[in-house]
Amino acid sequence: MPRERILSSEDQSKPTPPPPPSTVLESREEDPALRPKHMKEMIGQRAVYERIRVAVDAAMMRGEPLGHILLDGPPGLGKTTFATCIPRDLGVELQIASGAALAAPKDLLPYLTNAQEGSVLFIDEIHRLPKAVEEFMYPAMEDFRIDITLGEGVNARTVNMNLRPFTMIGATTRTGLLSAPLRDRFQIREHLEFYSEEELTTIVLRNAVILKCPIEEAAARKIAGCSRGTPRVVNNRLRWVRDYATSRADGEVTLEVADRALAMSRVDSLGLDQQDRNYLETILRVFNGGPAGVEAIAHTLNAAPDTLTDEVEPFLLREGLVVRTSRGRKLTNRGYEHLGQTPPEEPVGRSNDELPLFE
Numbered sequence: 001m002p003r004e005r006i007l008s009s010e011d012q013s014k015p016t017p018p019p020p021p022s023t024v025l026e027s028r029e030e031d032p033a034l035r036p037k038h039m040k041e042m043i044g045q046r047a048v049y050e051r052i053r054v055a056v057d058a059a060m061m062r063g064e065p066l067g068h069i070l071l072d073g074p075p076g077l078g079k080t081t082f083a084t085c086i087p088r089d090l091g092v093e094l095q096i097a098s099g100a101a102l103a104a105p106k107d108l109l110p111y112l113t114n115a116q117e118g119s120v121l122f123i124d125e126i127h128r129l130p131k132a133v134e135e136f137m138y139p140a141m142e143d144f145r146i147d148i149t150l151g152e153g154v155n156a157r158t159v160n161m162n163l164r165p166f167t168m169i170g171a172t173t174r175t176g177l178l179s180a181p182l183r184d185r186f187q188i189r190e191h192l193e194f195y196s197e198e199e200l201t202t203i204v205l206r207n208a209v210i211l212k213c214p215i216e217e218a219a220a221r222k223i224a225g226c227s228r229g230t231p232r233v234v235n236n237r238l239r240w241v242r243d244y245a246t247s248r249a250d251g252e253v254t255l256e257v258a259d260r261a262l263a264m265s266r267v268d269s270l271g272l273d274q275q276d277r278n279y280l281e282t283i284l285r286v287f288n289g290g291p292a293g294v295e296a297i298a299h300t301l302n303a304a305p306d307t308l309t310d311e312v313e314p315f316l317l318r319e320g321l322v323v324r325t326s327r328g329r330k331l332t333n334r335g336y337e338h339l340g341q342t343p344p345e346e347p348v349g350r351s352n353d354e355l356p357l358f359e
């Protein structure tokens, strides 16, 4: 019988210590109603969907566990959504852990020993796993076996323990930080791309129905165009516009209401918010257009460098507003123009020591 259950800390049997509360999906969910439940409900990412679908169908037909999957891409593009839909489609249990919360092998142990045959263990932010935990995972992923050291010093001995075959799904915003041995243990590796305006419009229209929010198609298109190619952002903008329509209009999201709501939240024509513009303005005004190191920009903005690298920069790079060069970040001509400034004479990011970096 297919089971459809997400294990929470309460489900973990004693004496196994429960995972920290932050690893339970419900506590991280922005709006559970909006998250697709099955892969076929997911919009966009068609190529990734098709490849994972083939692997899921084959695993089900053969009655074997699905191979380990690594998903990477900027935040909010659907990594967790894939990781929660896949076990539902397979009809198996799901456990969720966060790389940042697994400080030592003993923290991972309960997840591995609790994993049922064919079940899925999802590790979010897998690039944050410490080396010792990562190495502990190698035999678990490859041979479904773990090596536990008991005792200390001369009395220490290693015990091998067999695990039930399971599927690991890892998600990361930074594949570059993963060691090659860990990366190579994932049979399927997929990169999630930003969504098109068409796809985001479909998401807005679908979610407006779920939120019981009457909306004009032109307004849905407007919201989609201002959402940085990201489903999480489109959902947040939709909720804001819906609140605005309730509070300042008759509840219907018309194009005019959407325009007013987005202007009030200071989202510009490209979908950039205040944080994005502060980043660009800092490079322009404090660093004369760059190059500037991300640490220096982060200090100036009083922000964490990781937030800039993971959340702010990917979309600005994709839009060609900044480039990453070997000497740091630089505004492009388009970046200058977006800030209403005239670009400098010299072409940006093309001198020998300022070649754009690709990762």
Ligand SMILES: Nc1ncnc2c1ncn2[C@@H]1O[C@H](COP(=O)(O)OP(=O)(O)OP(=O)(O)O)[C@@H](O)[C@H]1O
Binding pocket: 030, 031, 034, 035, 036, 041, 042, 043, 044, 045, 074, 075, 076, 077, 078, 079, 080, 081, 082, 124, 171, 173, 203, 231, 232, 235
């Ligand atoms: N393909 C999709 N179709 C429809 N909605 C989606 C899709 N992908 C994501 N979403 C929506 O966007 C929200 C954010 O997605 P999700 O949590 O899966 O992103 P993520 O890549 O795991 O982000 P993070 O790296 O921050 O964990 C989800 O709650 C869901 O509502």
